[in-house]
Amino acid sequence: MADRKQMHIGLFVFPHGHLLGSWRHPDAPRRAAFDFQHFRRVAQAAEAARLDMVFLSDTVAERENQSITPQATSFEPTTLLAALATVTQKIGLVATMSSSFNEPYNVARRFASLDLISKGRIGWNLVTTSYQPEALNFNRDAHYAHADRYRRAHEFAEVVNGLWQSWDDEAFLFDQQAGRFFDPGKVRRLDHVGEHFSVRGPLNVGPSPQGRPVIVQAGSSEAGKELAAATAELVFTVQSDIDEARAFYRDLKGRMARYGRHPDELKILPGVSPFLGATSAEARARYDSLLELIPVPQALAMLSDQLGGFDLSPFDPAQPLPPIPPSNAGQTRRENILRMARDGNLSLRETAVRHAVTAGHLQVVGTPSQTADTLQHWFETEACDGFNFKPPVLPVDADAFYQGVIPELQRRGLFRREYEGSTLRSHLGLAVPRTSINASQEFSR
């Protein structure tokens, strides 16, 4: 066991990296988005670096405004996760699935099944979906209102969690002599009837070596934080200011007691994009050269998307941001963008480009040792429990991070040198939840 508290680090995978325009980089493999072997190499490299997990995000609609980026058309994440589970052994595997456009039984079943395939390495990123056009692919003219989609998400998570507790840990007997595969007294129906869902259960997939998948959440609005405090075991968040990150950390962990939970039962990971160089000057030069890959019209379109589809085209890009009304899209992003523009006194064009570098997440420009200093400072002053690593360009920036920053963190005793266990819960220091069912709750047909 390590004697010092350890950071948790996950790799957030975009096929070519997180910088808008990363696919145009000369080192970026052009067909990466459609090439499973690319994802295999990326996941295996993250495992060799002993990262906690790889994370695959998801959008269930083509982003018209980003039609020249490969993100719009890559693999469906849960099928990709199943494939990655067969070519990795230890690393955690997390994917997004929206509570707004799915049924809880399907989600519970798919992730439980993935958790068995991977022997307990799966996490489900529960999002309510902020990208409005996704609704158009699911029989709706418009997305649910913000408060409604979070109410649905609370009930959705309750049902999924309930279904994951359908089977007692000792339910499966595999008794060939007696002909008893499982003990019917140790299976439970859910019989859930609520505002949005009516689900009888039980789930037709049993528990995994980590009990059940880890629940992840990534919304930071009031409703998002409340959902996370009630249900999440891991939170991804956008933070670029350490004081705000600390306030977010305190706020979210402070809400957990209301749900009978201990703060350690939830790990908070802000995103970080390191721009590395052997010297500070080299790192700065790399950062500047990468900015040139960002197409300004597309950066403006992405900004418009993040501001809930607010049309920026009538405005002069050389002028400051016009007043932006609140929308039904993600609330946290809007506030972060407006603050960045205001604090930096930026023009509309500068705001769009700066935002497009890492979509508002923390950027660190420096040597591996300087980068480790920043990560250590955030970690040790309770701004986070670790990081969601967002390489600007894949695989080059991931390789540089594994060769430079990870060994530096290991030398400082802040990051594991070897995995201690083989499940995502074990990497995250989360207890394995037990399910114990007594005969009075017997499953009847």
Ligand SMILES: Cc1cc2nc3c(=O)[nH]c(=O)nc-3n(C[C@H](O)[C@H](O)[C@H](O)COP(=O)(O)O)c2cc1C
């Ligand atoms: C690291 C990170 C990953 C996210 N991944 C997804 C995703 O895969 N799909 C999605 O629809 N939203 C994703 N989101 C968006 C959030 O889940 C959420 O919808 C958004 O922040 C708006 O929620 P809010 O209004 O509570 O802030 C992600 C956010 C963060 C910070």
